[in-house]
């Protein structure tokens with residue numbers, strides 16, 4: 001079979017991949033594209049997770065795409081509604097037919113001679129491998145492994161009499177009505193599951209080793225409701241989006257600058273919603289500062305309500321072992337359980353597990369430095385979408401998509417075929433901060449596998465939408481990159497593997513190619 005060639009090959013048909021393709025359709029209608037998707041359905045996270053109550057914890061006015069208003073009543077949406085929103089977007093922009101389902105991208109090899117990538121995918125139905133070629137490769141593959149959630153090994157697991165379920169692999173039809181459930185974990189998934197299961201379970205215990213910050217948000221946004229009644233969707237949506245951006249970034253900044261003040265606010269808010277005498281300092285007061293790890297948001301305080309109603313409780317302690325009847329803690333306490341849910345997290349995975357090679361040289365991700373949080377030093381014509389960890393993922397995904405469209409237009413306008421980030425010399429790369437700089441367990445477990453970030457822009461990721469809007473939508477396109485043509489050989493650089501320039505040096509284009517002409521020309 002002839003190898004299919006497209007201008008842009010996207011890996012992943014989740015929120016980011018469909019958004020990326022929609023941006024290309026909107027801004028660059030002549031650009032050919034295809035999407036490789038390992039699964040049989042689109043939607044990524046919002047199709048994979050099927051546990052009770054699965055929902056967003058950010059508001060949909062910022063988790064939705066900037067170009068497609070979120071019109072449903074609830075600001076915090078359930079998983080199926082988000083999946084439908086992604087699927088409707090794909091339909092609206094005619095992207096469905098561009099998706100190659102059951103194609104897992106395994107390896108991508110760049111040829112400077114041809115200025116193109118060859119991407120080898122494996123069909124998940126037949127096992128056969130298929131090659132695609134593209135001029136620009138865009139990883140929209142999320143940030144975690146799909147085949148396996150993170151599950152620590154618990155002593156005695158084989159003795160436990162009931163099912164042990166991981167939320168990433170929820171068995172269809174699991175009947176928990178009238179059963180005693182223990183949910184192990186304290187993150188976003190645990191705080192979602194506990195009130196949802198408590199509606200019909202006999203009792204749900206959230207068993208956590210250490211607490212998280214948990215705070216209530218309204219599931220409906222009264223200001224959004226008001227604006228949507230008075231204004232057309234097209235006008236109301238950006239207003240609400242900006243209101244939420246400003247509100248969440250103010251909360252984040254306050255948390256970072258005045259952590260003690262924020263801790264006391266969160267504590268007081270929790271006390272208000274919990275029964276008198278509840279031990280807030282044991283169960284809701286982490287040792288870390290707010291936003292060292294993601295804050296857990298609970299719509300309309302549903303977790304607090306389930307605890308107040310006596311349908312759910314929280315135990316903070318260490319597991320000694322599982323027993324036939326439940327869980328034994330190191331404190332000696334026994335937690336009776338019919339079902340154990342291990343909401344213990346994800347296994348991080350960068351660029352969907354794909355390996356990259358540039359002109360025959362394998363790229364090790366921890367030796368690369370992320371450029372503007374969306375390209376990698378030394379890797380030509382490649383982008384990756386990684387959303388914010390302190391705000392809605394899509395805010396960043398949209399910025400990356402608009403930037404890629406600007407960059408492609410710039411290449412066309414200037415007659416270039418390649419663009420490669422060239423990092424300054426930052427010393428030992430593995431000592432630099434990782435691209436995802438959270439202290440959450442799932443990040444710390446996989447830190448050695450991630451691309452790095454440098455000390456300042458364009459190599460530093462600020463997790464700051466307002467700053468990124470300036471950098472990505474209006475900022476220069478030519479800082480820290482070299483442009484070139486096919487056949488020019490790979491970008492020149494000093495001792496470090498072909499992606500480093502001395503600090504302050506003007507990058508030199510391959511084969512003497514001109515560098516740095518007219519940033520922002522395509523905006």
Ligand SMILES: Cc1cc2nc3c(=O)[nH]c(=O)nc-3n(C[C@H](O)[C@H](O)[C@H](O)COP(=O)(O)OP(=O)(O)OC[C@H]3O[C@@H](n4cnc5c(N)ncnc54)[C@H](O)[C@@H]3O)c2cc1C
Pocket residue numbers: 011012013014015016017036037038039042043044045046049055056057058063103104105106140141142143144146189351352353354385387391392393394
């Ligand atoms: C339970 C849960 C709740 C969340 N809630 C929020 C929230 O409220 N707000 C927020 O901002 N973020 C949230 N997130 C983060 C969430 O993942 C993002 O919001 C967003 O869905 C990511 O979209 P994505 O398309 O980048 O990645 P994904 O949704 O992970 O989709 C990636 C797609 O790429 C495919 N893929 C991966 N590797 C390959 C490969 N090698 N070849 C082919 N296909 C591949 C996958 O099959 C998948 O379809 C949540 C995450 C989880 C797990």
